[in-house]
Amino acid sequence: MTQAERRRGRDETEEERADRMWGELIQEVRVAQTGVQILFGFLLTVVFQPKYVRLTDTDQAIYIVTVVLGACATGALIGPVSLHRLVSGRRVKPQAVRLASRLTFVGLVLLLATMTSSLLLILRVATHDGYVPYLVAAVVSWYLLCWYGLPLWARRRHSSRADD
Template sequence: MTEDGRRRGRNETEEERADRMWGELIQEVRVAQTGVQILFGFLLTVVFYPKYTRLPVDDQRIYIITVILGACTTGALIGPVSLHRLVSGRRVKPRAVRLAARLTFVGLVLLLATMASALLLILRVAMHDGYVPWLVTGVVVWYLVCWFGLPLWARRRHTTPTDET
């Protein structure tokens, strides 16, 4: 096994590593895409319900922001697929994987914002209570812990100085 192979825990070339990382990334994106597509599809129908026109202006604004966030999230999470298709066969997979990973991270941040915005709208309509922002804040904190806090903690705790990210 080469020194590089020991450092990464695998004996693989840069291209093999890029292939493996691409497969893992696409699996992760599939999970997020499914949720985004369902949420975004639902959001697109809300404006056509009669109750929408009776919503207060603030709730209509929250809805518009939520739809825009959902559209941006969809774009970021579908971006890696388009990137792969357009650069396939051009011998740039390691760079494409890094770019796709960044797009996916942006998509996760946008998904967090979309879900927080959608939750805010739904709870405002359903509850009409002043503590709705506190509930939404609690859920956002939970998302931050699950999506970013725990992974960063695990990465820091279980990564040796010679491991690559």
């Protein structure tokens, strides 16, 4: 079998591939951005609720960490848009796609941390039962499976060495 026969996928130049990957990345970022911005907006309102002052010091610390994580996730997930705007027309799209992809990955990790700490805070306030950490751990495990485990499994199972 020749190299051409073994080759799979698209026959595209580096520029065409970068254009396609940019479009796909921006679609993915739109989904994550919407979620993190809604979550962050709700988090910002909590401090203005009367019940906030009655939270324990631990719960207030969890809240502050959650807000900071949400702000960082928002920044990382909006970063690719700013990156594109600042480098557009400079003939660096392949490099910009790689950098935007890394920013998006960091944003998703920060979103996972934000959702984890939000869930921990909400469940601690809603119930003071000892099962809260276990419930949060179960949900985080679910996120890890859906967001990272299954995609990495599919990538490993359905890609060849030549694809990597």
